[in-house]
Amino acid sequence: MTTSFADHLRTLPDESLAALLQLRPDLVVPVPADVSALAIRAQSRVSVARALDGLDQFTLQILDAARLTRDPESGGTATEAILALATSGPHPPAPAAVRGAVNRLRALFLLYGPEHDLRVVGGVDEVSPYLAGLGRPAAELDPRAAAVCTDPAKLRRTLLAAPPSARAILDRLAAGPPVGTVPPGALEAPATGEEDVLPPDLVNGGAATGSPIRWLVEHRLLVRMSAVKGGGSVELPREVGLLLRRDTGPLGPLRTTPPEVSTPPREAKSVDSAGAGQTMEVVRHTEALLEALAAEPAPVLRSGGVGVRDLRRLARGIGLDDATTALLFEVAYAAGLVGELDLTGSVTTRYGGDQQILPTGGYEVWRAASLAQRWEQLARAWLMMTRQVGLVGQRDDRDRPISVLSAEAERAGAPAARRSVLAELADLPPGTAPTPEEVLELLDWRAPRRARGRETAHREVLAEAAQLGVTGLGALTSYGRLLLAELSDADERAADPLGLHSEAESGEPSTAVRALDALLPAPVDHFLVQADLTVVVPGPPDPALAGELDVVAEHESAGGASVYRVTTASVRRALDAGYSADDLHALFRRRSRTPVPQGLSYLVDDVARKHGGLRVGSAGGYVRSDDEALLTEVQADKRLEALAFRRLAPTVLITPYQVNRMLTALRDAGYAPVAEDAGGAAVLARPKTRRAPARVHAAGRTLDPLAAPRLPMPRLLGVVEQIRRGDAAARAARRAPEVVRGTRKGPGPAHTHSDALAVLQQAVRDKALVWVGYVDAHGATASRLVRPVSMGAGYLRAEDERTEMLHTFALHRITAAVLED
Known part of the structure; x- marks a missing residue:
């Protein structure tokens, strides 16, 4: 199979191989040495699993149809056989849809060969052992089950005689997967002279049928695969599964398009308005959370993360529940707005009892930005962070609670889960607000292998997107759609791999920021002072006004119009910050659109008169x-x-x-001082021995694994050329003449290092082209077509025929040398 697949790849043009590498980028990490290595990697279990993970449910079913229609002897199938099996059900799909799925599988090289002799790559059977959710043939499981399945009439009679509870088990296994776990005692028969103590089958009119699983095993409709203390596992034979699928077809229900959303659409303007209002709340609550951390930092637990008591304290302070506070905490940490401060002055570590969580220097820059830019920084951090906030508050494997910022909440697949959920919402028309169940159905059809087992995480993504304002009224907002498009634009990243033309470098706001700015009310630079010393801001304050109000007034309520109150404590705080009484009077006159009340002027003067009566300082x-x-x-x-x-x-x-x-x-200076403690007693101490701080050894550092690169087509064509050259060198080495002492003696490759040196010496004398195989500095094998110039002092100097550049090869790294025919 491997040789046949490699030969098929060799017959393809360079554009087809480059298209394969573009669809499956993991095949070029690292670049294969030749076509045979590429074929082996394309059929490996890991690469095939990655390719299958990106396929939709219908395409996977067509792949199962190709596997079911394979010839037992040759192993091949035909497009017509796949089409006949796929259209044999009661609701057959369109033939064009089936052929389109076959073409997608051939483009990914999960199927290869001509249409009359298609082959399935070997790794598919290893990754997905159960064809179309069906079990193995009965002959491979149990001879007694095979005897029942070979008699169709007996099999139907046995199936019709099954109790309703047993039939329900068969229907679940027939839908796939065909294996199930049996609880302990379900397969054990009652002892002699004892009655079956299992409950009666209420669905069967109250008749006591005993264990339905034991009934199915005894009648050979299920095959027991393993036994563990009366339980174990069972498997449904393929013949029984096909009989149970007689109403839907061998492949089950086929759906060529994603399921439709039945929820009525909402007005796009209402969706954007609701989302924009939530973005204002998110930014306000995040700022309140960071201010609370600045006033009283949260200590880091020795096991990592922030304790439950500190989280609840912060939640009460900003008026939110623990789950929402944990989400804002994690997002702010991912955005670089909060971090750990080491109180010991030693080398900083991620976790430790002498660390505190408090805002970073980036918080001041974030506060000075516009409201839309602040939200965008939070939303981008949420989309990219590898944290599953829904795990906070649950128990880990050691029955310990998972806290905020702890390592137990790390999930590498969290960004992919968010992208997949939001991508489904982005594919729907604007204003469409599907229910969580409908979103899960869409994900299950779009990529069933990825969505399986991640339903809880996907529901959490929908809830977090609503809390952060990415969605509004259950639908994706217009600015959220733009943000997702910017992050998912693979073509832009490929065209600008170094980020030279990124928006962050140009200083211009992104399209998502501009769209959100148009929805948010314009920031105001004034307020209204009332007679009761309350200050009303008729809109979102600009950063300068917000900073002044935080100093001179107490915040009371937020919303479309924020309300502050000037108190004795707030005036004293402003004076402590460096304001004078004249500065405060000028501030209120400049910012207020209403006359400043006389009571406010008296309050400022009274507090200023008493300010500074006592002086407090510090001494070292x-x-x-x-x-x-x-x-x-x-x-x-x-x-x-x-x-x-x-x-x-x-x-x-x-x-x-x-x-x-x-x-x-x-x-x-010649004096003789003596230190004393707080009580006045002399303190005599031996000087401490100083030691350098511990350092992390370079061998202990780890790097993040690199993702498969998305290379543009010109680069991929260059990779294909390199693979072709390596393949040509390997073929030439297999049929190269054997050179001994400078003379040719029959066909055969140069197996030894001395033979390779003899070929190179002959090439230097004849100035002939030669294929040189060598091991580079990274330990990878490579080959190059060169014209040797000289050889000596342990090195070969040769000119590359294609680039006309002079290269130097260490002779001990050369593994083969073959003259070009």
Whole structure:
């Protein structure tokens, strides 16, 4: 099979091979040495599984049809046989749809060969052992089951005699997969003289039929595969499954298009309005969360993450539930707005008991941006982060709660799950708001292998998208559609692999930001001061106004119009921040569109009059002595001017520097100071031995795995050319003449290193072209067609025939040398 597939690849033009590499980019990581290596990789289990994961349900069913119609002897099938099997059901698909699915499979080289002799690549049977959800033939499972299945009339009679509960089990297994797990005791017969204590079959009129699974196994409709303490697993023979599918066809129900959405569409303007309103709430709550962290940072648990108590404290502070707060926390961390601060001053690690979570320097830049730009940064981080927030609050494998930012919530497939769900919404007409069940049905048809077992994660994506404002009223918003298109534009990334023309570099807002800006109310730079000292902002405040209000007023309510209140504490906070009374009066006169109330002016003046009556400062250390003359000498000493001593009392000097530095300076100046504790007792201590901080060894560092590259067609054609050259070198090596002592002695390849050197010496003398096989610095094998120039000192110098460049090869790395025919 491998040789036949490789020979088929060799007959294809370069454009067809490049198209294969473009559809399956994992085949070029790394670049195969020749066509045989490409064929082996294309049939490997991992590569075939990746190709199958991207196929829809109908295309997978057509692939199963090709597998079911294979000739047992030759292993081939035909397009007409696939078409006949696919259209044999009660609701046959259009022949054009079947042929289109076959062409897609041939483009991916899951099927190859001419239409009258199609072959299935070997890896498909390993990845998907059950054809069309059917079990193996009865002859491969059990001879007694095969005896029942070979008699169609007996098989129908046995099937009709099955109790309703047993028939329900058969119907579930016939839909696929055909294997099931049996609970303990379900296959054990009652002891002699004892009655069957299993409950009666209520569906069968109350008649006691015992265990339905045991009935099916005893009548050979199910085959027991393994036994574990009375249980185990069972498998449905293929003949029984085909008989149960007589109403739907051998492949089951065939649906060529995705399921339709029955939910009535919503008005696109209403969807955008609802989503835009939610984006304002998301930005406001995120800012409130970060301000709460700035006021009281959250400690990092030694096991990683933020504790439940701190999460609940933050949730109460911003008025949200724990789940929404956890989502905003994770998104802000992914956006780079919060991070860990190491309190010990040692090497920073990801987790530890001496770390705190608080806003980063990027938070100030984020606050200064527009509302739409702030939301876009959060939405992009949510789409790209490898965190499944829905796991927060659940239990891990060791029955411990999963906390925010803990490693247990890491899921590498989270970004792909978000992209797949939003891609389904983007494929629907604008304003379409499917239910979660309809979205799951769409995903199950679009990529059943990927969607299987991820229903919970997909439901979480829909809920998070609504909370973040990506969707509105259940439908994808216009700006959300633009954001998803920007992130999914593979052609733009291929044309600009270095990101030289990215929007972030140009400084212009993205199309999603511009679309959201048009939906949001314009920011205002003024407010309305009322007689009760409340300040009303008639719209979203611009960053400068918001920063001033955070200092001079207390926030009371948010919405279309935000309400603040000027209090004694807020005025004192403004004065502490550096404002003077005149500055506050000027601020209210400049920003207010209403006359400033007299009570507000009196409040500012009263608080300013009392501000600064008491002075509080800090000192790094002090020097006290009962000898006032000695302190006067110390203060006047020119050598100690750097300590900036200031006299608080006749017997006390203070300095802004720490005690250790002061002790060292005094001792260097010839004094004999002694440190004391808070009670005045002398402190004598042995100096500590200093050690360098621990470093992470370079061998212990890990790199993120690289994804398969999306190369443009010109690059792929170059890769195909390299593969062709390697294949030509391998074929030439197999039929190259054997060279011994410079003379040819019959056909045969140069197997030894000495033979290769003899060929190169002959090529240097004759100035002939030669294929050189060598091992590069990375350990990969390669070949090159060159014209040798000289050979000596352990190196071969040769000119590349195609690029006309001079290359140097180490002789010990050359593995083969074949003269060009």
